Amino acid sequence: MDNWDEIKTAYQVARMGTVSGAAEVLGVHHATVIRHVDALESRLAVKLFQRHARGYKTTEAGEDLLRVAAATDDQFSQLASRIKGRGEAVSGELVVTSLMELSSWMTPLLVAFQKKNPDVTVRFLTGERLFRLEYGEAHIAIRAGQVPEQPDNVVQPFHMLQMGLFAHKSYIAAHGMPSGPDDYGNHRFVGHDDAQMRAPFFKWMRDIVPAQAISFRGLDAGGLRVAVLEGAGIGFIELTEGRADPDLVEVHPHLPEWDSTLWLVTHVDLHRTPKVQALLSFLKKAVKKEM
Amino acid sequence: MDNWDEIKTAYQVARMGTVSGAAEVLGVHHATVIRHVDALESRLAVKLFQRHARGYKTTEAGEDLLRVAAATDDQFSQLASRIKGRGEAVSGELVVTSLMELSSWMTPLLVAFQKKNPDVTVRFLTGERLFRLEYGEAHIAIRAGQVPEQPDNVVQPFHMLQMGLFAHKSYIAAHGMPSGPDDYGNHRFVGHDDAQMRAPFFKWMRDIVPAQAISFRGLDAGGLRVAVLEGAGIGFIELTEGRADPDLVEVHPHLPEWDSTLWLVTHVDLHRTPKVQALLSFLKKAVKKEM
DNA sequence: GGTGATGTGTTCAATAATGCACAGGCGTGG
DNA sequence: CCACGCCTGTGCATTATTGAACACATCACC
Known part of the structure; x- marks a missing residue:
């Protein structure tokens, strides 16, 4: 049962009752729909539809597919809205890492951020080893000293720590x-x-x-x-x-x-997400006000 | 959330943790996997994976997709085995139609068949109007008289009704x-x-x-x-x-x-299915024994 | 520190999927 | 009864997708 797209096509045919109707819903040519259904049926060695000149009628196997695919379609659309929703909302985990030395200085800022955005769970990781952005261990890192010049990292000046x-x-x-x-x-x-x-x-x-x-x-x-x-x-x-x-x-x-300069470092893949952006802008605004 | 194949691809990446591993499982080139994931991410406008040189790590959105897609994969494989199993088994509905006049003669045969195959539900449709095979209204029709010459219908002599x-x-x-x-x-x-x-x-x-x-x-x-x-x-x-x-x-x-000849008529799409074949051979054997 | 194994990512040619045009069947409504 | 609309189905040109090859990065092991 590989090729999920063919299942999706067959699902629309079962739902619409006609190849043309399914083709319109799917936004493809009706010839494509016919070929998908033919391929799926020959792979399963079972007729999913009874063909006649006025449309396709599901067999029992087709009915079964219709039920399963309808549930799948529903699941996927829910998934899509969850993912897109999460993309826009500032919620979930937000992992920040820094040198342990900066802990006492960072913590009040993070606490304030967490109070402003109660939906996020802030995880502030400090430790002996460097938590690495490129492994997805953290969303944001605060680094000190010279500009960290790693590829795939977005670096921006944060604060002059005096x-x-x-x-x-x-x-x-x-x-x-x-x-x-x-x-x-x-x-x-x-x-x-x-x-x-x-x-x-x-x-x-x-x-x-x-x-x-x-x-x-x-x-x-x-x-x-x-x-x-x-x-x-x-x-x-x-x-x-x-x-x-x-x-x-x-x-x-x-x-x-x-003095040593602090840098806000994020991974390119996460830098654009609203959650990360929210913390970045919060931090930059906080240090600007402080001075 | 169109293009279910890309979800399937992303699912394997999430499961395997590497593009190459997913490509091998899916039986496609790893470039294809990368392109699928890229396309899906840009369509969702959300990063599903954290990329690094040693593999792909799921983000939260990727985790969500992994769960949903895993369930889908399971559902689909179950569906496939059900459909294939049903293709081989003699079970489910079996719709037979004939002229009402043949009812008293057909019924005992169908009852005997049903006793031999307890998994099938026999529906014997007789009525004023002709139930049409090409609309999927019945699996098998018993027709009397001259040979019914409809296209898409498989006709075979059944019995000389004397x-x-x-x-x-x-x-x-x-x-x-x-x-x-x-x-x-x-x-x-x-x-x-x-x-x-x-x-x-x-x-x-x-x-x-x-x-x-x-x-x-x-x-x-x-x-x-x-x-x-x-x-x-x-x-x-x-x-x-x-x-x-x-x-x-x-x-x-x-x-x-x-005398009038009875014909067994089935639709081409259903003629080869074991269920229909089972009834056909049963009926032919029954009338042969009877004579 | 060097080397092989493993994995990502990009380019270009080959292949497979798609869309188009057309033929034909069926039913409906003047 | 015929014309029209709607549908399926098929050959062919086009497009998009895929695969092969290569470059490069990383890690484990020696």
Whole structure:
């Protein structure tokens, strides 16, 4: 029972009762309809229709086919409307991935998006390994650093992530304010444990601050942020957040080299879908307002 | 959602996970598979698959299609086996039509056939109008007289229906045995009411027997037969039945001109089906045994 | 790091499906 | 009774679909 189109043709013949009527419904020539029916019958070795000059009448086998095909036609049209509907609606799963380091910064945005679009289920994947768009593991990825130049990926600038070097008031009260970079050896810093970290501000810290001064280290950016807020030491905090927090003191003037660009990356196949577009535009609007 | 073949193709891609795998299953070139999927996606304006170099992964829409198409595939294969099975089995409806006059003679044969093939439902249609094979109103028709020469009809000789002129013993006891055709005016006959009846023995009766002698007339052959058996008069009874009945007396020697040939007529489209063949061979064997 | 196996995607020639034109049957309504 | 409309069915030209070949990417295995 291969060639579903012939079943579809035979179905219309059974429904209409005439070859010509079926041909008109299907938008093909009536000769095509005759050939489809002939082919199907010879393949099944059963007559589906009784032919006479005024039309086709179904046999029992034809009746059976009519029932099954009618159900199929119904199923397919429902499927089509579901798929098209889903294409237009912002619902279903929406998988976002980013480096774990961006988790604390991304999460509030995603939560706000989810509140605006209650039909979507947001899955925010962060982890050791990179979740790959080209395998369909995520709809949207937030990447940092240089422009990711993968084929099939749509990349657009998202946000300039600016970091500042802050310390909590309680730390300053206990250890005093560093007089300058030369004094950093006498202070306590909060930094990343992984020396491979490519983030420019961590790289700067590794270059400038003596290793033994980085006394609190972790792998999770959120954890490091909390450590700074708790007064564990001097560390990097998102610039606007740090300056807005009255309990934080900016230890070092902001350097442009600390900045890293965030990119919104989507797979070409998914980029045009309304769901993805909804999140992209939401995110871009959110960061624009923030600044 | 026209073009069901593309759905079928997309279904195999979703099932296999690769274009090449689907192409092999479908027995087509993988380029064809790609084109089908592309066409379907652009028509739906939705990506069904996430493409990457190692295969295709279904999106949500693709998952939906996979489920529906899997059910369809199942339905169709079941349909195919039902249709093929029905083609081979002797079951379902079997519609037989004949002149009403043959009803009493045909019925016992059909009953016997139905007992041998309990899966068939026999519908024996007799009526004023002729049920037409070319409209699919019946599988088999029993026709009497000259060879029906319709196109698309398969005609084969069935039986030589021989009639004899009989009277019941009780009638002979009451009215005596006619001395010969000249004496028929003094007797009572059972005959058909319709002067148009083409049956040769009724025609003979109209020619030989004075009209006023045909004192019991009816339209139903079965009724006329019963009338003869009840002693209402002299009438035609099927030859072998009349001679087998000890209560019947053969009034006139059998004449070949009374005979009429019965034909089995089937439509070309249905003639080869096992169900029809089963009845045809049953009927032919039954009348051969009877003689 | 290199190599073979596997899979996608695109071009062009071959093939199969389609549409067209016409013939013929059947029924209906002047 | 004939003309007309509607239907099926068939040969032929056209179009669209398919298949073969090739280029390229990826991954597994050595």
